[in-house]
Amino acid sequence: MAIQPFAGGEGGFYARDRAWHPPVASPAYKSTTLRAPRHALLSLGQTRSELTGPAFGHDILNPLDNDLIRNFSQDGSDAIGQRLVVYGQIMDENARPVPNTLVEFWQANAGGRYRHKREGYIAALDPNFGGCGRAITDADGYYHFRTIKPGAYPWPNGGNDWRPAHIHFSVFGHAFAQRLITQMYFEGDPMIWQDPIALSIPDRTAVEQLIARLDRHNTTPMDTLAYRFDIVLRGRRSTFFENRVEGN
Template sequence: MLDHDSEFIARDTASHPPALTPIYKTSVLRSPRLPLISLQNSLSEVTGPVFGYNELGPLDNDLLRNYAREGGEPIGERVILHGRVLDGNARPVPNVLVEVWQANGAGRYRHRNDRYEAPIDPNFGGCGRAVTDDEGRWHFRTVKPGPYPYRNRLNDWRPAHMHFSVFGSGFAQRLITQMYFEGDPLIRHDSIIATIPDPDARERLVAKLDLGASVPLHTLAYRWDIVLRGRRSTLFENKLQGN
């Protein structure tokens, strides 16, 4: 751990997984072998960009429609995802760019390197973005992503999950994590989630069913708040200082 004037504080391994976690095979090759070095951020990294609503298209947060062909719609379980971005004192954080990307309802990403045999949905792109309002609120419409197998252990499957990026006031403040869905039986079998030693930290990555925000006879809703700092903060994959 560096002194208090440094920009780098050691990761809290009681909450964050260590860099080397052999249960997740790819960490063996990509985890650092030498201590990390703290570098002074440049001006371009700690300032800008500034995001506003005028930079978003009308369908950017509607994954059901933003890639669909005329008259078409994605295949899968329709869901609404919503929540707030909050600081460590539960205060809303406005004007934050929240981006999501995901697999389609069959568990396949629209990416040339995805070789899973599930079909590509011609009406689903799998990407969206939103800017938080004055109360820190964001929401997306999408289809619930399907699980998919991955080459880790013999029969490992990823639970349904969404990738989230939260962009702060500078390029160095981009935070990335994954969100899961309440009740998914694959969560307790997932090798990636298993690298997180703190059960409470794992639970903070799970969106809760929110029937109050659902559309009757049409769409279920899930709520997931993103907490940037403090004891109840969301676990981020690339947040060096941990929780």
């Protein structure tokens, strides 16, 4: 017996908790002023167009895609900066791992400068640092990559706004409804709480979900510090009265 009690039908995703995400307009982050839709978003539930999504295999990965310390090296030397391993588990809201999904990341160099044509900060470019990488999660939903700690940098928003050190993340999940771009911050950084972009998220607990924890256990002695950053994608509802193939 198949019934469809809610828009989106059986096995759709939990509705997005928009109060947990930043609103479309957050005045302290000025760029949102003219780019935020004024109309309410139209609730759609999900159809097959949202319940499906692209899949990417290991064949798209280059050998050094998950090593930002070496993947732009011009002269064979490592990128400058504090050496890190960043790793974590991608799960859904039901706490199930999300395996075999593509994770992309990008960041500024140790001085807080991006390799980008519109970048205007005076900090030096590192000739051996590009600033992007990607990985595919393993069977348990884990990803990892090696990088250097990005620097904080000033940006033209308020009179003297600085972004806290952060790494950008893009995650696909297994359905286009799960598509997510977010940012990772570093435990103990006081600048997080002065940042109009982090604070575009209204709930302090939600901001804390984006703060990676120092993980001494996975530190490589005499080499790299480790930070753990778990990411949660949307989860699917159970189906009433019926078991789904995906299991519940």
